[in-house]
Amino acid sequence: MTKKFSLISLSLLIMIAAAIGFTPIFKLQTILCQVDVDPCPPELITYLSQLKTRNLLFINRSRLAKDLKALYPDFQNTRIFINLPHMLRVALTSRTPVALLVTGSGQTFPIDNSGTVLKSASPANLPVIKLATPGAQLLTASLNLLTLLNQAFIGLTSLSSTQSGVLDVELSSGQLARFSLLKDLPVQVSSLQVILHKSTIVPPASIIDVRFDKPVLVN
Structure with a gap:
């Protein structure tokens, strides 16, 4: 009886599904x-x-x-x-392009904040990321630093890595800020922000090295 009831129920379900499939509703x-x-x-x-x-x-x-x-x-x-x-x-x-990634061959590709290469055309004035030895970890760190700098309203034109564990950032002001990937990036960005807003050195330092507890300023 149960088996017969199951077959009837299955048949009804099939009929209902077929009816729904063909209905214009x-x-x-x-x-x-x-x-x-x-x-x-x-x-x-x-x-x-x-x-x-x-x-x-x-x-x-x-x-x-x-x-x-x-x-x-x-x-x-x-x-x-x-x-x-x-x-x-x-x-x-x-996806929103946040930077231009420059490859070893000199090609440039717009990327979003996750490092995904985009096919769409990139807007002008995006910061450039140049990495001597491209890798997922280094690219992620570069994008993380880019995000922190944007959040701190610190303008930049490029990020580059020419030595292990170090990122050089060319600021919109023309100054160079140097960061350590082995230390806390938010702390280093905060130090840079304080220096840019409170430094009275004339002319402004050409290099601001925030890798140390006491940042080093070089004219």
Whole structure:
């Protein structure tokens, strides 16, 4: 009896699923797509339009988000919303370039704050990161220092590493600030901030070495 009841229940579920699949009630008719605060590019709208007339209940949001991420790696986040009865909404967040990474061959690539290389064109006046021996750990440290300097409102034009454990930062003022990767970066940035705001040395120091407890200023 139980087995017979299970077969009947399964048959009913299949019939209901088939009925839902063919009913026009939940067919996709409207697609809203947005990148940050702007409309999605036409090619993305065209790609999503292939889903039209599909039943919204059978659209796999996770798979769609994964497909979009593979097709458009410059998008940092992809959110898919299904608004019954007829709407699919796609909200994308683009990656923001924060620096230009210069390779050993001299090529430059825009990167975001996670170190991801972006395909999109980079805006002007981005700081340049030049690393003698590129590596994930050194790049992460460089981006971390860049973030700390931006948060402290300290302008810079480039970060470079010519010796192990040391990062040289060319400031917008033309001065050179030297940091140790073996010591606390926030503490060193705070020291630099104090020196830039309170130093009365004329002319200003050309090199500010904050690797030590007592920073060294060189004219």
